Amino acid sequence: MPTPSLAALPIRRLTLRDLSACADLSEDRGWPREEHKWGFLLTAGKGFGIDDPQGGLVAACVVTEYGAWGQPDLGAIGMVLVAGRHARQGVGRRLMRHVVSSMGTTPLILHATPNGRPLYEELGFKVTGRAEMLRGRFSPGGLEPAVFTRAATAEDLPAIVRLDEEVFGTDRTPLITRLPAFADQLRVAEEGGRLIGYTAAWPNMDTHVVGPLIARDTETAKALITSLAARTERPLRTDIDVRHEELLDWVKERGLTSVACHSVMTYGMPDLPGDWSRRFAPLTVAAG
Numbered sequence: 595m596p597t598p599s600l601a602a603l604p605i606r607r608l609t610l611r612d613l614s615a616c617a618d619l620s621e622d623r624g625w626p627r628e629e630h631k632w633g634f635l636l637t638a639g640k641g642f643g644i645d646d647p648q649g650g651l652v653a654a655c656v657v658t659e660y661g662a663w664g665q666p667d668l669g670a671i672g673m674v675l676v677a678g679r680h681a682r683q684g685v686g687r688r689l690m691r692h693v694v695s696s697m698g699t700t701p702l703i704l705h706a707t708p709n710g711r712p713l714y715e716e717l718g719f720k721v722t723g724r725a726e727m728l729r730g731r732f733s734p735g736g737l738e739p740a741v742f743t744r745a746a747t748a749e750d751l752p753a754i755v756r757l758d759e760e761v762f763g764t765d766r767t768p769l770i771t772r773l774p775a776f777a778d779q780l781r782v783a784e785e786g787g788r789l790i791g792y793t794a795a796w797p798n799m800d801t802h803v804v805g806p807l808i809a810r811d812t813e814t815a816k817a818l819i820t821s822l823a824a825r826t827e828r829p830l831r832t833d834i835d836v837r838h839e840e841l842l843d844w845v846k847e848r849g850l851t852s853v854a855c856h857s858v859m860t861y862g863m864p865d866l867p868g869d870w871s872r873r874f875a876p877l878t879v880a881a882g
Contacts (some may be wrong), residue, residue: 600644600652600685600713605692608641608654615651616641619675626799628793634776635673635880638769644685652677653685657693658881659700668764669697671704672880686710687867688854689719694861701863705833705856705879714859722865723858725879726842729831730799730850732823739817746780746792753789754782761808763867769881770806778802781821783814793818794877795826804832812840815874819845832875842875 608616613636617627633734635641639658646652655674661667671693676686694702694717705725706714715721746754751771759765772795773780779802783791791809804822809815815838823830830850834842835858846852856879860866876882 608643621649653689659739669700669702670882703882719859719861721857722860724834724836725856727833727854728850731829733849741817743821746782761872766872799829801831802826802828805875806877
């Protein structure tokens, strides 16, 4: 029986049963397997993929929807991967066209690598910002930020969700309420009994990823990062909006180094909603 052409292979929804195949696809492209992150995204979002008749996946990606249930007002596209043996054959373009079409008029966001950016521009995405990925062992030093932080409790979740919606510009309840189970640490910054920021540290291979990082100001963001770093032996990794120059300089002074830079791209809207001045880092670039 002849092998079907790539263009004839159907695109289907992925589930948690596809977790190993998604991790295999990451590994195939030289990425870490990131099974913990894949599991989170396949649960909180919608996975799309193309099966390889020879086994595994030809391609995959995930869309995370935000806003009212069944009526999203924003979608984040991430983990767009094509197996190396099928690269440069139009598979990624076909999968992305399918995803964009399936989202109808919903505005979209994604973080693009330099290699992926031309395809996304071809599909109508526009660059609206940049995020710098940093990694390294955090070394405390200098004056400690004078902002009170503590571990979050179950009672904090409603306030965290409200603050997140205010800053991010849309409701992310299904994502944020999964953080206590997904992250190893969830911490808040508080002033006068009011939450002024929150962050999480979640395990990814040998690092702890810092994100989301939402804070009233840079000093609050510094305090939250310092509080996370004090409670882990792992290197930290995070993706900081390049407009937060003071925070970028500060984390570099404390041992983190730049490893990559992503273009933040939007489709169907001129810019991201919400308040960028309080949005320092995403949960993961794959979820916007």
